[in-house]
Amino acid sequence: xxxxxxxxxxxxxxxxxxxxxxxxxxxxxxxxxxxxxxxxxxxxxxxxxxxxxxxxxxxxxxxxxxxxxxxxxxxxxxxxxxxxxxxxxxxxxxxxxxxx
Amino acid sequence: xxxxxxxxxxxxxxxxxxxxxxxxxxxxxxxxxxxxxxxxxxxxxxxxxxxxxxxxxxxxxxxxxxxxxxxxxxxxxxxxxxxxxxxxxxxxxxxxxxxxxxxxxxxxxxxxxxxxxxxxxxxxxxxxxxxxxxxxxxxxxxxxxxxxxxxxxxxxxxxxxxxxxxxxxxxxxxxxxxxxxxxxxxxxxxxxxxxxxxxxxxxxxxxxxxxxxxxxxxxxxxxxxxxxxxxxxxxxxxxxxxxxxxxxxxxxxxxxxxxxxxxxxxxxxxxxxxxxxxxxxxxxxxxxxxxxxxxxxxxxxxxxxxxxxxxxxxxxxxxxxxxxxxxxxxxxxxxxxxxxxxxxxxxxxxxxxxxxxxxxxxxxxxxxxxxxxxxxxxxxxxxxxxxxxxxxxxxxxxxxxxxxxxxxxxxxxxxxxxxxxxxxxxxxxxxxxxxxxxxxxxxxxxxxxxxxxxxxxxxxxxxxxxxxxxxxxxxxxxxxxxxxxxxxxxxxxxxxxxxxxxxxxxxxxxxxxxxxxxxxxxxxxxxxxxxxxxxxxxxxxxxxxxxxxxxxxxxxxxxxxxxxxxxxxxxxxxxxxxxxxxxxxxxxxxxxxxxxxxxxxxxxxxxxxxxxxxxxxxxxxxxxxxxxxxxxxxxxxxxxxxxxxxxxxxxxxxxxxx
Numbered sequence: 025x026x027x028x029x030x031x032x033x034x035x036x037x038x039x040x041x042x043x044x045x046x047x048x049x050x051x052x053x054x055x056x057x058x059x060x061x062x063x064x065x066x067x068x069x070x071x072x073x074x075x076x077x078x079x080x081x082x083x084x085x086x087x088x089x090x091x092x093x094x095x096x097x098x099x100x101x102x103x104x105x106x107x108x109x110x111x112x113x114x115x116x117x118x119x120x121x122x123x124x
Numbered sequence: 125x126x127x128x129x130x131x132x133x134x135x136x137x138x139x140x141x142x143x144x145x146x147x148x149x150x151x152x153x154x155x156x157x158x159x160x161x162x163x164x165x166x167x168x169x170x171x172x173x174x175x176x177x178x179x180x181x182x183x184x185x186x187x188x189x190x191x192x193x194x195x196x197x198x199x200x201x202x203x204x205x206x207x208x209x210x211x212x213x214x215x216x217x218x219x220x221x222x223x224x225x226x227x228x229x230x231x232x233x234x235x236x237x238x239x240x241x242x243x244x245x246x247x248x249x250x251x252x253x254x255x256x257x258x259x260x261x262x263x264x265x266x267x268x269x270x271x272x273x274x275x276x277x278x279x280x281x282x283x284x285x286x287x288x289x290x291x292x293x294x295x296x297x298x299x300x301x302x303x304x305x306x307x308x309x310x311x312x313x314x315x316x317x318x319x320x321x322x323x324x325x326x327x328x329x330x331x332x333x334x335x336x337x338x339x340x341x342x343x344x345x346x347x348x349x350x351x352x353x354x355x356x357x358x359x360x361x362x363x364x365x366x367x368x369x370x371x372x373x374x375x376x377x378x379x380x381x382x383x384x385x386x387x388x389x390x391x392x393x394x395x396x397x398x399x400x401x402x403x404x405x406x407x408x409x410x411x412x413x414x415x416x417x418x419x420x421x422x423x424x425x426x427x428x429x430x431x432x433x434x435x436x437x438x439x440x441x442x443x444x445x446x447x448x449x450x451x452x453x454x455x456x457x458x459x460x461x462x463x464x465x466x467x468x469x470x471x472x473x474x475x476x477x478x479x480x481x482x483x484x485x486x487x488x489x490x491x492x493x494x495x496x497x498x499x500x501x502x503x504x505x506x507x508x509x510x511x512x513x514x515x516x517x518x519x520x521x522x523x524x525x526x527x528x529x530x531x532x533x534x535x536x537x538x539x540x541x542x543x544x545x546x547x548x549x550x551x552x553x554x555x556x557x558x559x560x561x562x563x564x565x566x567x568x569x570x571x572x573x574x575x576x577x578x579x580x581x582x583x584x585x586x587x588x589x590x591x592x593x594x595x596x597x598x599x600x601x602x603x604x605x606x607x608x609x610x611x612x613x614x615x616x617x618x619x620x621x622x623x624x625x626x627x628x629x630x631x632x633x634x635x636x637x638x639x640x641x642x643x644x645x646x647x648x649x650x651x652x653x654x655x656x657x658x659x660x661x662x663x664x665x666x667x668x669x670x671x672x673x674x675x676x677x678x679x680x681x682x683x684x685x686x687x688x689x690x691x692x693x694x695x696x697x698x699x700x701x702x703x704x705x706x707x708x709x710x711x712x713x714x715x716x717x718x719x720x721x722x723x724x725x726x727x728x729x730x731x732x733x734x735x736x737x738x739x740x741x742x743x744x745x746x747x748x749x750x751x752x753x754x755x756x757x758x759x760x761x762x763x764x765x766x767x768x769x770x771x772x773x774x775x776x777x778x779x780x781x782x
Contacts, residue, residue: 047766
């Protein structure tokens with residue numbers, strides 16, 4: 025029997041994986057993908073709670089997140105592509121021109 | 125006078141007629157000083173005229189007050205302005221006293237002051253700071269009159285300090301000379317030591333009585349029930365001010381150095397008036413001192429010690445002005461001793477006559493100095509009596525008056541004091557008598573060495589000539605005063621600050637005294653109360669100055685006088701007095717080692733504890749903390765994200781699991 029806890033564990037693991045990706049990787053594109061993973065971990069948790077509580081509010085919330093994430097991907101990817109064109113790199117270590 | 129009265133009542137100050145006169149006397153010199161400083165610096169004659177005019181006006185008006193006093197008796201002229209009121213406790217007035225004591229002092233200050241101001245025109249001729257000099261003199265006159273007229277302690281203290289300031293300015297008048305600048309500083313700092321004590325005394329008295337006003341204090345003092353200890357402490361602290369200003373032992377060291385100023389300044393400030401301010405102040409507050417036996421004893425002995433110590437130093441000095449300076453110290457010692465023996469009247473009498481003859485002596489010395497083109501060493505003078513006759517004769521009168529030869533002024537006043545000492549304290553009488561002998565001796569020495577014998581510096585002697593009339597006229601004026609000053613011996617009655625004596629018939633008394641004085645009934649006359657000691661004292665005292673002169677003449681009245689015989693006779697003692705008992709060296713040692721050590725400790729504490737440990741420690745600590753915390757600021761966003769995640773994890777752990 026798969027309980028709420030199992031879903032939450034998977035969600036937590038996914039989130040931790042995402043955070044680890046954000047922290048550890050240097051490629052902006054990969055960091056971006058890891059961030060998406062964090063969002064999806066949250067989505068999973070929301071759906072699980074929604075199912076558990078028998079209320080659809082959580083699932084509605086998830087739709088919003090997916091929609092906004094899609095828009096964000098469009099903007100984010102465009103920025104990364106533009107960056108790459110300009111700097112020939114997407115490594116966050118080298119993208120330091122705004123540092124003091 | 126009426127015009128002035130109308131003018132001043134117009135300002136709403138007061139309604140009484142003589143009152144306005146006092147204000148004019150006080151403020152005229154200040155106005156003169158301000159005008160000179162602001163407008164007339166370039167016109168030397170005008171500056172001098174303003175300054176002399178102000179003090180001469182003061183003298184004339186003081187005369188008016190004196191006559192009014194003589195004929196109408198003491199009036200209680202009310203003239204006080206509420207100056208500063210803080211709550212209910214502190215009430216400071218600005219007021220005028222016009223009792224006989226103040227009027228006598230007014231006459232002395234303005235009279236002697238006028239003569240010296242006029243003399244200054246000759247003495248300071250051609251000096252580049254001529255106008256500045258007269259501005260300072262007027263400022264001094266204003267301050268001194270302020271002391272004389274004050275009716276409360278705060279006011280007297282303010283003017284006390286103003287007098288100190290003008291004294292500083294005038295001693296250091298030739299400030300480009302290092303010695304003068306140093307002397308000014310020394311005088312200012314030394315008197316400040318005494319002033320500090322005086323301020324403590326004033327505050328202590330106020331904390332008990334709650335008022336600064338002399339009249340109120342005098343009335344309130346017996347009702348306060350102060351313990352004898354407190355009373356003695358207040359008396360001693362107030363006396364501190366007089367010790368500083370009147371240059372009494374142990375704060376006497378500044379006065380001889382003050383001779384670096386121009387000679388008229390020495391005459392006016394450091395002989396006749398300012399140094400007498402301490403004695404005047406003691407007389408003004410005699411009701412405070414007289415009830416305390418301890419304070420009286422202290423004052424009498426300080427005075428006595430100063431008198432004899434300064435007299436012994438004076439016998440071994442070589443500077444014409446320094447001898448007079450030590451003589452001034454000695455005579456001031458007499459006055460202070462008289463106050464301490466319970467005789468403010470006698471002290472004031474001696475103060476008055478001393479102002480005449482000491483100003484005369486200083487001005488005479490100044491005339492000699494000018495005649496010899498600024499030569500002050502008596503061993504380079506000699507035989508001057510032919511060259512400068514007026515200076516010589518007036519100086520001789522001053523000499524005799526100072527020594528106390530009958531019938532000159534010094535005789536009466538000094539013997540009043542000696543008589544008092546005889547009645548009160550035998551050792552002090554002995555000290556006084558020895559001092560009287562020494563006085564005649566050292567001033568005889570100066571007179572003989574300067575004016576007689578063979579000229580020792582022929583070049584200077586040949587060029588020497590009598591001073592112009594602006595200088596000799598004041599000499600003659602003061603010489604006359606030095607002769608007749610003592611005949612007003614009944615004045616002390618009349619000036620009795622306690623107002624016990626009948627005041628109405630002064631004119632008559634004065635006349636009688638002069639006649640009696642001429643009749644040679646000296647001892648009677650010496651004892652105004654007709655109580656004691658008629659017999660032989662007066663005659664005996666008459667012999668003391670004669671003896672002093674005789675000894676001095678024996679040693680110094682010759683063609684080539686020298687100190688050698690005295691030096692041989694006194695041996696080590698001579699070295700001791702020649703070096704002024706090493707007071708300057710002692711004070712220097714104290715300052716260097718005692719005060720220096722304290723200063724070093726403070727400096728060490730400041731440098732190492734406060735600066736390094738306190739301020740330095742704080743700054744270094746903050747810096748280190750900053751450096752440490754800065755390590756966290758890597759600038760790597762991922763690093764922040766990691767820390768952020770870590771923090772969140774920790775919080776979640778605590779919230780969920782615990």
